Each structure stands twice: as C-alpha cells, then as structure tokens.
Amino acid sequence: MPDPDLDNRLKEEVSGFADELSELLTGVFPGLSVEFSALAATGASTLVIIEQMPRDGLPLCVDGQPLLSLSTTYRCAWDHAGEYLAIQESTIAVALIGAEEPLFRYDFMRTCDGKVPCAHLNVHGHRDELVFALTQSGRRQRGKSRAYSMEKGKIPRLANLHLPLGGPRFRPSLEDVVEIIVREFGLDTTKDWQRAIREGRARWREKQLSAAVRDDPETAAGVLRHLGYDVTWSVEKAPPARRDERVLAL
C-alpha cells in the first residue's frame, strides 16, 4: 500500500535534487531552458530516474551557435526509512552537437563488479598505439573478455578503457565537468557563472565529505583530535568499523 507521507518526502527529495541541477545549469549557461523529468517505480524498493529534458542533451553554445550537447542521467534508490535518495548510477556525457557518440563520458555505478572502476571516465577518440596495446593485452582480467570479443571481430577502442576517478566518494561532480568544458571550449556563459559553480560544488563536496567520514569515522575523529577538537565515542555500543567496501573501492 502506498504511503502518502513517504511519497511526499520522495517528491521533495527528487524535486530538491533536480532544482539544484537546474540552478547550476541555468546559472552557468545563458538562455538555457532546463527541465528535469523523473520516473519512479516501487516494488521491494523504490527506484527513481532523474534526467534532463530534452533527453538527447542540452545544447551548449559558442557565440550563440550550438557546439556541444550535455546529457545527465541519475538513477537513484529511495531507502525504506525515507531518509535519503542515494545515487546508484550516474552518467554525464558530452558530445558534439548532433553526434550520437559522445566525446567523453563520466560514469558512476555504486554496485560494481570490480572489473572496471565504479567511477570512471571513457574518452571516445582514436589512438593507434593504444589500440595496439589493447589487442596485445594478457588473456586475463579484462584482457580475457577483450580477446574473446576480438575473436568475434570486435576491435578494441580507446573508449573501452575505463579511467578511474577516485572511487565512490572522490569522483568529480557535474560542476567539475561543466567548469572544464566551459574553460576548454570557451562556451558562452552568464556573467555570474563561477558563483553557480562554486555554490554547487560546495554542496556536492560537503555531501561527499560527510559520506567519506561515515565510511571511516575513526580516521576522521583522529584528524579532528589532531586539530584540537575533543572527539570521543560516547555511545554504549561499539563504534562503527571502517567500510572497506567504500574506502578501498576502485
């Protein structure tokens, strides 16, 4: 049976998250009409997909002419206590306007098989030496599946390489990607675009820092004690152990 209170909290969380994304993008790019849509399904869990509209990407301009498109998708899970909306997967892709294949994309998968980094960058380009090296990979780890693909006639590409980005907590934010494409491609911006970036980045990094402290509270407490804070564990039960599945994740 649907719980109206839980549904309302979910709507608030999703709207709040989408508002933050919209504020960033409209705060940086002039004349951009940004809307986010959300699809949700409830079963044993509640899953939500938040995506910008139009779905094929937002046009980013140089001197008023579209040059790039930016696509963002966030797949989230709503915990049963209705306390937080956790990002399970995200994709930030930048493409040449009108092109299907992105130039590069930043992916995150909370649940990862360890074969590729949970947060990674794929660069879609060409480099003969790299392709040669990939074709000569040892028949183990990813090289094993790549050898199998080559036997089926699939030549490896630069885009098949998953470059790690710091694990689940230290991966770049949408603000980082937006700032770097603005700077590298000289995109049109609002006058106050850097403020929008700073505000969004501060929100993101505070959340990630909080999560990192929860992953390894003893290290965080030690650093605070070193800085002069009085930090003690005052609850009767044992303090939480370090979450190695997060701290040590590729």
Add this chain to the structure above:
Amino acid sequence: MTITFLTKDDIASRREELLSAAGLGLEELRSRQAAFQLSPEQALILKELEDLEYLASA
C-alpha cells in the same frame, strides 16, 4: 517538476511499444550501441529501454 510513477504493467507495455518501434530486440540494440551503429532515434529508444529495465528491478 513532476514524478511519474510506473507500475509493472506500465513498464511492460511501454517496453513492448519501444521494441516494436525499434524493430530490433534489446540485445541487438545493445550490441549495435557497443559498436556505435545506432541511429539517434534508436539510441533514444535503447536509453528508455534501459531506464525501464532499471525501474523494473525495483
């Protein structure tokens, strides 16, 4: 913004519509995507199909 809640039936029926529009099965779409051989329309269809797969796992 609005949140659209989908039931299992909604997901199944939309999935059928999309596969019919694509004229290809999900695995074939995925395989062509891996080789960057999808049209923009097919790419959008596959994206929506993958979204539905995710929501169906709720």
